[in-house]
Amino acid sequence: MSGVTRTPTHLTQGGTTDAGIGASTLRPDGTLKVTGEFAYSSDLWHExxxxGFTLRSTVAHAEIVSIDTSEALAQSGVYAVLTYDDLPTEVKNYGLEIQDTPVLAHGKVRHHGEPVALVAADHPETARRAAAKIKVEYAELPVVTDEESATREGAPLVHENRTDDHAGxxxxxxxxxxxxxxxxxxxAAARRxxxxxxxxYVFGMQDQAFLGxxxxLAVPAEDGGVDLYVATQWLxxxxxxIAPxxxxxEDKVRMTLSxxxxxxxxxxxxSMQIHGCLLxxxxxxxxxxxxxxFESFFGHVHRHPARLWYEHGATKDGKLTHMKCRIVLDGGAYASASPAVVGNASSLxxxxxxxxxxxxxxxxxYTNNPPCGAMRGFGAVQACFAYEAQMDxxxxxxxxxxxxxRQLNAMEQGTLLPTGQVVDSPAPVAELLRRVKAMPLPPENQWETTEGADVRALPGGLSNTTHGEDVVRGIGYAVGIKNVGFSEGFDDYSTARVRMEVVGGVPVATVHTAMAEVGQGGVTVHAQIARTxxxxxxxxxxxxDTRVGSAGSTSASRQTYVTGGAVKNAxxxxxEQVLELGRRKFGTYHPAWATAELLLEGGKVVTDGGEVLADVADVLEDEAIDLELEWRHRPTEPFDLRTGQGNGHVQYSFAAHRAVVEVDTALGLVKVVELACAQDVGKALNPLSVIGQIQGGTTQGLGVAVMEEIIVDPKTAKVRNPSFTDYLIPxxxxxxxxxxxxLELADEHAPYGLRGIGExxxxxxxxxxxxxIRNATGLELNRTPVRPEHLTGT
Structure with a gap:
C-alpha cells in the first residue's frame, strides 16, 4: 500500500536441506534485532x-458526571475527539471470553487508567495537549481491592448487571x-x-515488561473497510x-502482523486496535x-496477583496423603482470560x-485493581510457588x-491426576530432579580474586556494599508442571498455507500462517519443517495476516505444536501432490514410481533406498501446488464445575531448577549466582532456540522472585510504580x-514428538x-518478590 511501511517483510531462508528439524538454524530476523535495524510496529509510517492518543481515567472507581471535549476540539491540528457516545454501533464492549470491557468508559470507570476518550491530531504532542484539555468530572466511588472488600455483605459491585455464562x-x-x-x-486422608x-502464600502482580x-497503524480503505498493521499475539x-x-x-477489517x-x-x-481504527x-x-x-503499564493486562492457602499431609516414610488448597486470584476490573487462568491454577x-x-x-x-489476564505460565506459576514451598x-x-x-512422590507416565485425567506421555519428573541435582555447583566465594573482591559477583553488585562480610550461600530446588495448548474443550486448531513452485529453476516453498512471531522463533521452525x-x-x-485462516494465539506454549503441526500437515x-504429479508424468519410465516409498530430498524425488527418480523442478515445471489446511490437536473437555473432573488438557510440560544464591544477611541483598535447569522438550526442533526459550523463561521467574511487582495502593487502587524506574526487571x-x-522423550501424540517448552x-x-534464600537465611519467606526488609526484619 502506498506510503506504508509494514513489517516483517517476506523472510526467505536459505541453507542446505539438512537445516531441517533438529538443526540449530539461525533466525532470519536475529541480526536485524540485535543491531537495532528491525522494524517494529512503532516504526510504522504513512506519509x-x-x-492518536488515549485519555485515561485518573481514578480507579467513579461515576462519570460529565465530559467536555470542546477545548480539545478547538485546538489547532486536532482532527477528531471521540467518547463513548461517538461509537458507531450498538456493540460497545469486547473481551477474550466475556465481553465486559467497554471500548471507552461509559457511566463509570472501573480501574485507574481506563480509556475515556480518544484524540487524533497531526502531531503526537498536539494529540497529548488536546487530550489534557478534555474536562472529565468524576464522582468517586468506594474501591474493591481484595477478597474481603469484594465479597463482604453490601460490597460495591464492579459489574452491576452480570449476564455472562460464568454467573450462577x-x-x-x-x-x-x-x-x-x-x-x-x-x-479422611488427613487423619491418616x-x-x-x-x-x-502471597504472589505479587507481575508485568510482562515487553520491549516494544x-x-x-490503521489505514482507511476505499471500500469502507480498514487495514490494520499491529503488534499482537492473535490476529x-x-x-x-474489532469488527463488530x-x-x-470481518473481510473489511484486514490485519497484518507488524x-x-x-x-x-x-x-x-x-489495546490500541479498536481505538486506531475508530479514529x-x-x-x-x-x-x-x-x-x-507509562501508558503501556495501563494499556495491557498483568499477571494475576494471588493469595494461596495450602495444606499437605504425609506419612512418616514420606508419601503424600492429601492436599487441600484455596487459590484467590485478583482479576482486576475486567474478565480478560481470568476463567481460563482459574482453570489452570486449580487443575495444576x-x-x-x-x-x-x-x-x-x-x-x-472482579476488583478495581488493574485488569489481569494472560502471562507466561498462566495460573500455574502462582500455584507452583506455593506447592513447592510446601514440599520443602x-x-x-x-x-x-x-x-x-520430591522424587518419592513424583508423577510419571500413567499417573492419574486429581482431575481424573491420565498422563499418557512421558512425565520424567524424578529424572529431571536427578539431572539438575547432579549438575556441578558453582565455586564457593566466586567473588574472591587475587586482586581482592570482585564486587560485581556479590550481593549489591557495583554498589560496593560488601566484600563478603555477612554473605551466606543457599541452594534450593523446585519442579513444576504446565499444560500445553488451549484446554477445557476449546477448539484449538491452526491453519497453514503452503505453496510449492519452481523459481529460477529451483523448487521453492512458501509458508503462510497467521502465527504471531513475538520472539519465540516460529519463523525459523516453520522453515525447518518445510525443508524436512x-x-x-x-x-x-x-x-x-488475516488472509489465511487462524493460527490461534502465540501463547500456552502451543505454536510449535499446533501451527507447526499445521505446517507439517500442509x-x-x-x-503427496508433487509425487502424484510425478507418477503421472514419469511413472511409466521407472517401476519405483509405483512400488517404492518416495521422498523429496535436496530438490529431488528419491526412493527410500536413495535412488534419484527425477528433479522436483522437472516434476513441477510451470505448475504450482498451493494448499491451505487446518490442523487440530487431540480434543479436550471442560472441567466439571462441581468436581473439577475432566480430560481438560492435551499435553504437559515439565522443568526442574536448582538455584544457588548468596545473601547479604545484614543488608537483605540477594545475588542469584546460578539457576540450573533440566527440562524435557520431547524433541528439540531447533536446539539453539530451545535453550534460549528456557533461559528466557528462567529469567522472568527470577524477576518475580526478587524484584518485580506492580504496587497498587490498597486504599485508592491506583498504580504507584508505572515505569521502569520504579518497576524493576532483571x-x-x-x-x-x-x-x-x-531431555528429549517423545510424546507420540505430538508432531515430531515435541513438547511445548516456553512456559x-x-x-x-x-x-x-x-x-x-530460605536455605541461606532460615526464614519462611512466603511471598514474592522477596525484598530486603523481608530478610532483615526492618
Whole structure:
C-alpha cells in the first residue's frame, strides 16, 4: 500500500536441506534485532498519517458526571475527539471470553487508567495537549481491592448487571469464575497423615515488561473497510472483537502482523486496535498510535496477583496423603482470560506429584485493581510457588532430603491426576530432579580474586556494599508442571498455507500462517519443517495476516505444536501432490514410481533406498501446488464445575531448577549466582532456540522472585510504580549463569514428538530461588518478590 511501511517483510531462508528439524538454524530476523535495524510496529509510517492518543481515567472507581471535549476540539491540528457516545454501533464492549470491557468508559470507570476518550491530531504532542484539555468530572466511588472488600455483605459491585455464562455457579457477583476440584476424601486422608504442614502464600502482580510498547497503524480503505498493521499475539481473535464494534464485516477489517517486541501474554487482549481504527474511519486518514512506557503499564493486562492457602499431609516414610488448597486470584476490573487462568491454577495446583485425595478451590475476583489476564505460565506459576514451598516444609519436618522427597512422590507416565485425567506421555519428573541435582555447583566465594573482591559477583553488585562480610550461600530446588495448548474443550486448531513452485529453476516453498512471531522463533521452525517435509533449500515465510485462516494465539506454549503441526500437515499434502504429479508424468519410465516409498530430498524425488527418480523442478515445471489446511490437536473437555473432573488438557510440560544464591544477611541483598535447569522438550526442533526459550523463561521467574511487582495502593487502587524506574526487571548484571540440560522423550501424540517448552521454566525458577534464600537465611519467606526488609526484619 502506498506510503506504508509494514513489517516483517517476506523472510526467505536459505541453507542446505539438512537445516531441517533438529538443526540449530539461525533466525532470519536475529541480526536485524540485535543491531537495532528491525522494524517494529512503532516504526510504522504513512506519509499523511495522524497520531492518536488515549485519555485515561485518573481514578480507579467513579461515576462519570460529565465530559467536555470542546477545548480539545478547538485546538489547532486536532482532527477528531471521540467518547463513548461517538461509537458507531450498538456493540460497545469486547473481551477474550466475556465481553465486559467497554471500548471507552461509559457511566463509570472501573480501574485507574481506563480509556475515556480518544484524540487524533497531526502531531503526537498536539494529540497529548488536546487530550489534557478534555474536562472529565468524576464522582468517586468506594474501591474493591481484595477478597474481603469484594465479597463482604453490601460490597460495591464492579459489574452491576452480570449476564455472562460464568454467573450462577459463583457465590458472589464480584467473583469472575470458580473452579473446585474434589477427588477422594481429603478429610479422611488427613487423619491418616503422620505430619501435616500448612502455609499461606502471597504472589505479587507481575508485568510482562515487553520491549516494544503497544502500537499500530490503521489505514482507511476505499471500500469502507480498514487495514490494520499491529503488534499482537492473535490476529483472528483481535479481528473477532474489532469488527463488530466498527460495524464492519470481518473481510473489511484486514490485519497484518507488524514487528512485535515481545508479548508474554500481554498482547492477547486488545489495546490500541479498536481505538486506531475508530479514529481512522472517523477522519478518513491513517492513524498511528504508540504508547509510551507509562501508558503501556495501563494499556495491557498483568499477571494475576494471588493469595494461596495450602495444606499437605504425609506419612512418616514420606508419601503424600492429601492436599487441600484455596487459590484467590485478583482479576482486576475486567474478565480478560481470568476463567481460563482459574482453570489452570486449580487443575495444576497439586503440581507434578501423586496425591489421591484432594480438595481444591480456585476463584478469580472482579476488583478495581488493574485488569489481569494472560502471562507466561498462566495460573500455574502462582500455584507452583506455593506447592513447592510446601514440599520443602514437608521434607524438613520429616528430616528428608528435599529432592529425594520430591522424587518419592513424583508423577510419571500413567499417573492419574486429581482431575481424573491420565498422563499418557512421558512425565520424567524424578529424572529431571536427578539431572539438575547432579549438575556441578558453582565455586564457593566466586567473588574472591587475587586482586581482592570482585564486587560485581556479590550481593549489591557495583554498589560496593560488601566484600563478603555477612554473605551466606543457599541452594534450593523446585519442579513444576504446565499444560500445553488451549484446554477445557476449546477448539484449538491452526491453519497453514503452503505453496510449492519452481523459481529460477529451483523448487521453492512458501509458508503462510497467521502465527504471531513475538520472539519465540516460529519463523525459523516453520522453515525447518518445510525443508524436512519438502526437501527444499529455499523457504519463504509469508508475513502473518488475516488472509489465511487462524493460527490461534502465540501463547500456552502451543505454536510449535499446533501451527507447526499445521505446517507439517500442509507440507505432507503438498508432497503427496508433487509425487502424484510425478507418477503421472514419469511413472511409466521407472517401476519405483509405483512400488517404492518416495521422498523429496535436496530438490529431488528419491526412493527410500536413495535412488534419484527425477528433479522436483522437472516434476513441477510451470505448475504450482498451493494448499491451505487446518490442523487440530487431540480434543479436550471442560472441567466439571462441581468436581473439577475432566480430560481438560492435551499435553504437559515439565522443568526442574536448582538455584544457588548468596545473601547479604545484614543488608537483605540477594545475588542469584546460578539457576540450573533440566527440562524435557520431547524433541528439540531447533536446539539453539530451545535453550534460549528456557533461559528466557528462567529469567522472568527470577524477576518475580526478587524484584518485580506492580504496587497498587490498597486504599485508592491506583498504580504507584508505572515505569521502569520504579518497576524493576532483571538486567544482564542480575541474570545468573543458566546451564540447561535438555531431555528429549517423545510424546507420540505430538508432531515430531515435541513438547511445548516456553512456559515451564517460568514456573519452577521462582520457587527454586525462594527455596535457596530460605536455605541461606532460615526464614519462611512466603511471598514474592522477596525484598530486603523481608530478610532483615526492618
Amino acid at each position: 499523511d498519517m495522524l497520531w 455457579h459463583v457465590p458472589h457477583p464480584n467473583i469472575v469464575h470458580r473452579q473446585p476440584i474434589v477427588r477422594g476424601d481429603a478429610e 497423615a503422620d505430619v501435616i504442614v500448612t502455609g499461606e 510498547p503497544e502500537s499500530g 483472528h481473535s483481535d479481528l473477532r472483537q 464494534v466498527l460495524g464492519l464485516p 514487528g512485535v517486541g515481545g508479548a508474554f501474554g500481554g498482547r492477547e487482549d486488545l 481512522a474511519l472517523r477522519t478518513g486518514k491513517p492513524v498511528k498510535i504508540v504508547y509510551n512506557r 495446583s497439586v503440581g507434578p506429584y501423586v496425591v489421591e485425595d484432594v480438595d481444591i478451590e480456585a476463584i478469580a475476583l 516444609k514437608l521434607a524438613k519436618k520429616l528430616g528428608m532430603d528435599p529432592v529425594e522427597f 517435509e519438502l526437501g527444499v533449500d529455499q523457504v519463504t515465510i509469508h508475513p502473518a 507440507c505432507e499434502h503438498v508432497r 538486567t544482564i548484571l542480575d541474570t545468573p549463569t543458566i546451564p540447561v540440560d535438555v 515451564a521454566p517460568t514456573l519452577s525458577s521462582t520457587p527454586a530461588v525462594l527455596a535457596a
